[in-house]
Amino acid sequence: MTSNQRRPLIAGNWKMNLDLAGAKALVAGIQEAASRADGVETVIAPPFTSLAVVAQAVKGTKIRCASQNVHWAENGAFTGECAAASLKELGVESAIIGHSERRQHFGETDKSVHDRLGAALKAGLLPIVCIGESLDEREAQETWRVLETQMKGALEGFAPTDLSVLVIAYEPVWAIGTGKVATPAQAQEAHLFIRKKVASLYSEELATGLRILYGGSVKPDNVDELMSQPDVDGALVGGASLKADGFSRIIGFQVPAAS
Numbered sequence: 001m002t003s004n005q006r007r008p009l010i011a012g013n014w015k016m017n018l019d020l021a022g023a024k025a026l027v028a029g030i031q032e033a034a035s036r037a038d039g040v041e042t043v044i045a046p047p048f049t050s051l052a053v054v055a056q057a058v059k060g061t062k063i064r065c066a067s068q069n070v071h072w073a074e075n076g077a078f079t080g081e082c083a084a085a086s087l088k089e090l091g092v093e094s095a096i097i098g099h100s101e102r103r104q105h106f107g108e109t110d111k112s113v114h115d116r117l118g119a120a121l122k123a124g125l126l127p128i129v130c131i132g133e134s135l136d137e138r139e140a141q142e143t144w145r146v147l148e149t150q151m152k153g154a155l156e157g158f159a160p161t162d163l164s165v166l167v168i169a170y171e172p173v174w175a176i177g178t179g180k181v182a183t184p185a186q187a188q189e190a191h192l193f194i195r196k197k198v199a200s201l202y203s204e205e206l207a208t209g210l211r212i213l214y215g216g217s218v219k220p221d222n223v224d225e226l227m228s229q230p231d232v233d234g235a236l237v238g239g240a241s242l243k244a245d246g247f248s249r250i251i252g253f254q255v256p257a258a259s
């Protein structure tokens with residue numbers, strides 16, 4: 001696979017926002033942009049409470065519905081969690097795993113991310129695994145160590161063939177919800193690091209085909225430049241995915257033709 005075959009993916013993480021009416025209105029508001037964006041994959045991740053409604057609303061369209069998490073067990077005494085099969089039953093096709101807010105506020109670890117990834121892969125959910133360093137870690141020059149540790153922890157033990165559908169989202173924690181976006185050069189540097197690491201840990205083939213999204217204050221006015229970077233294959237968008245106009249513009253990002 002060549003880098004040209006990495007289909008751009010724009011994912012919206014709605015976090016704990018929107019009621020049912022708001023969710024339906026937002027889906028309706030981005031349908032046109034998603035259907036117009038040739039070759040771009042659009043994914044939206046509503047809160048668990050809206051999944052059924054949103055999955056139904058996007059059925060037969062170019063938009064895919066994702067959950068914001070998935071549990072590793074098939075069923076059992078795991079209060080507050082949700083099994084992959086239950087998500088699939090609703091029509092959910094993808095799952096965000098290891099978001100920094102899960103790691104920060106809910107004790108998510110590299111091991112739990114690994115186990116959740118296993119469940120997603122087994123169920124055929126497109127996994128979007130989030131990794132990223134905090135501001136302290138970046139300032140302490142620990143970015144590469146953190147990314148490597150998170151990646152190894154999440155991916156350890158899976159065969160390259162299992163991981164062929166894997167999507168990684170590089171989300172520097174200092175850029176999430178802060179309005180402080182990584183520069184395109186910073187994003188590119190991190191994405192290239194991730195790709196090279198996957199090549200050395202797994203295979204060149206897996207690394208070349210791996211889609212790596214950038215997440216952290218992506219907005220309509222910075223998406224084009226970020227998407228122009230050779231190793232940025234898409235975006236994971238939080239705040240700006242909640243407004244139909246803005247998210248539509250992000251889905252329809254424009255990469256200037258190379259001169």
Ligand code: PEP
Nearest residue numbers: 176177215216217238239
């Ligand atoms: C996110 O939640 O993954 C995210 C990147 O949020 P925001 O775009 O608001 O920074």
